[in-house]
Amino acid sequence: MSSQPAVASAYQLPDGEEILIRPIREADLPALEWEGEYRHFRKLYAEHFEAFRAGTTLIYIAESSAGVMIGQVFILLYSRDKEVADGLHRAYLFSFRIKPAYRNQGLGSYMLKFVEDQLLLRGYTTVRLNVAQDNPKARALYERNGYEVIGYSSGVWQYQDDQGVWQTMREPAWKMSKRLR
Numbered sequence: 756m757s758s759q760p761a762v763a764s765a766y767q768l769p770d771g772e773e774i775l776i777r778p779i780r781e782a783d784l785p786a787l788e789w790e791g792e793y794r795h796f797r798k799l800y801a802e803h804f805e806a807f808r809a810g811t812t813l814i815y816i817a818e819s820s821a822g823v824m825i826g827q828v829f830i831l832l833y834s835r836d837k838e839v840a841d842g843l844h845r846a847y848l849f850s851f852r853i854k855p856a857y858r859n860q861g862l863g864s865y866m867l868k869f870v871e872d873q874l875l876l877r878g879y880t881t882v883r884l885n886v887a888q889d890n891p892k893a894r895a896l897y898e899r900n901g902y903e904v905i906g907y908s909s910g911v912w913q914y915q916d917d918q919g920v921w922q923t924m925r926e927p928a929w930k931m932s933k934r935l936r
């Protein structure tokens with residue numbers, strides 16, 4: 756697979772501030788930790804960044820007019836689990852978040868549409884994602900944007916934290932899917 760084309764887009768908030776959506780750069784990695792809240796994912800982010808370089812994962816960030824990262828979204832193009840992402844038609848969206856001060860102004864819906872367009876350009880026809888069962892607002896946002904629940908996931912997964920300790924996450928979730936065309 757090839758490396759990422761340098762595609763970017765801008766979204767204007769209701770107050771006029773312009774938000775840039777662009778592919779991640781290596782210098783952005785510390786900001787993915789959001790002032791420490793997601794420091795435990797440091798190794799995971801570094802691995803995903805390598806996958807981004809290899810072209811198997813897309814990572815876009817949203818940047819405020821002051822140049823601060825205020826949002827992020829990851830999309831797995833290829834996974835060993837073909838049901839999730841098959842490197843050809845099906846991709847998996849995850850780690851989608853926007854800083855609280857920038858929510859509820861249409862940016863999330865815009866980013867979703869932006870990444871869907873990027874996937875269409877690459878020939879993908881289906882987006883999959885998991886949304887936590889205790890996150891009905893996010894589920895509603897996805898439903899409003901054409902995603903439907905296709906099943907349930909116990910949401911058990913493991914990762915090595917920034918101290919090298921294996922952690923187990925349990926996030927019961929709805930599996931959602933959208934056909935792009």
Ligand SMILES: CC(C)(COP(=O)(O)OP(=O)(O)OC[C@H]1O[C@@H](n2cnc3c(N)ncnc32)[C@H](O)[C@@H]1OP(=O)(O)O)[C@@H](O)C(=O)NCCC(=O)NCCS
Nearest residue numbers: 769851852853857858859860861862863864865885886893
């Ligand atoms: C989920 C998330 C990314 C959505 O981002 P967002 O920017 O708030 O999304 P939007 O603004 O497009 O939509 C959110 C709400 O704002 C409303 N909205 C959209 N444009 C608006 C505008 N110009 N003015 C006021 N409200 C607006 C939407 O109608 C929607 O309303 P509702 O959800 O109350 O029905 C964000 O809430 C977030 O980071 N949440 C925490 C992490 C998370 O849950 N991620 C999803 C994991 S699966």
